[in-house]
Amino acid sequence: MRVVTWNVNSLRARLERVEEWLREVQPDVLCMQETKLADDAFPALTFEALGYECAHHGQGQWNGVAILSKVGLSDVVANFAPGIEPDPDARVITATCGGVRVTCCYVPNGRSLDDDHYVYKLSWLDRLHAHLLADTDPGADVIVTGDFNIAPDDRDVYDPAKLVGATHVSEPERERLQTLLDWGLVDLFRHQYPDAASVYSWWDYRAGDFHQGRGLRIDLVLGSRSVTDRLEWSTVDRNARKGQSPSDHAPVIVDLA
DNA sequence: ATGGTAGAGCATCTA
Numbered sequence: 001m002r003v004v005t006w007n008v009n010s011l012r013a014r015l016e017r018v019e020e021w022l023r024e025v026q027p028d029v030l031c032m033q034e035t036k037l038a039d040d041a042f043p044a045l046t047f048e049a050l051g052y053e054c055a056h057h058g059q060g061q062w063n064g065v066a067i068l069s070k071v072g073l074s075d076v077v078a079n080f081a082p083g084i085e086p087d088p089d090a091r092v093i094t095a096t097c098g099g100v101r102v103t104c105c106y107v108p109n110g111r112s113l114d115d116d117h118y119v120y121k122l123s124w125l126d127r128l129h130a131h132l133l134a135d136t137d138p139g140a141d142v143i144v145t146g147d148f149n150i151a152p153d154d155r156d157v158y159d160p161a162k163l164v165g166a167t168h169v170s171e172p173e174r175e176r177l178q179t180l181l182d183w184g185l186v187d188l189f190r191h192q193y194p195d196a197a198s199v200y201s202w203w204d205y206r207a208g209d210f211h212q213g214r215g216l217r218i219d220l221v222l223g224s225r226s227v228t229d230r231l232e233w234s235t236v237d238r239n240a241r242k243g244q245s246p247s248d249h250a251p252v253i254v255d256l257a
Numbered sequence: 258a259t260g261g262t263a264g265a266g267c268a269t270c271t272a
Contacts, residue, residue: 010264036264036265061264062265111272204272206261247263248262248263248272
């Protein structure tokens with residue numbers, strides 16, 4: 001079972017590229033972030049023609065998350081699980097695909113450590129933890145994936161010194177990611193490549209950052225123990241960041257037995 | 258310290 005996360009940075013702007021990429025890579029499950037579409041504008045028919053069932057949680061101009069699946073899609077929960085303070089933004093959707101409970105998330109950026117949006121980011125990560133506690137069990141097949149806007153450690157950052165005091169690398173957000181891992185999840189890319197450095201999933205559009213290798217690994221696929229035991233292969237598709245009108249994120253691919 | 262680009266939508270906001 002091939003599972004992918006991809007922040008597409010506007011599905012309207014990216015649909016042709018996403019379609020072409022799906023035909024080539026044939027994931028069983030695709031988790032998308034930043035569709036930037038309202039639900040009634042989501043191109044479900046386009047994806048159905050490619051063999052996918054779809055669940056989209058959108059709001060329009062910003063955010064928006066979706067799960068596409070060729071291996072079944074059921075028990076959809078848009079937003080956080082009932083009982084948890086709902087997010088006014090469309091940033092999380094959960095569904096069962098091929099027996100795996102999949103949560104697709106677009107964690108708030110945070111902007112800067114002194115910004116209200118950073119407080120929101122930390123609260124959002126706390127609520128994601130509460131969502132997992134309410135929705136599922138780490139003893140089951142669980143995947144939590146998406147754009148975390150957190151680089152787990154300094155190997156995931158092109159220049160750690162340059163980012164001291166910035167969001168994406170601060171201790172409080174890394175601690176919250178660790179809380180998710182302690183609950184019973186493994187960073188599947190890091191599990192396969194424990195020593196890999198300079199492998200990124202996002203590069204700023206500006207200043208030639210992609211071609212200069214200035215990126216961050218912030219798009220993660222986290223798996224429960226049983227999912228980790230099934231891990232066969234993982235990679236970041238850097239080629240999808242090249243060419244005409246790419247997203248600023250590359251897809252992260254995981255193959256499970 | 259700022260700016261560089263891209264996508265939303267049409268003045269800026271978000272990343």
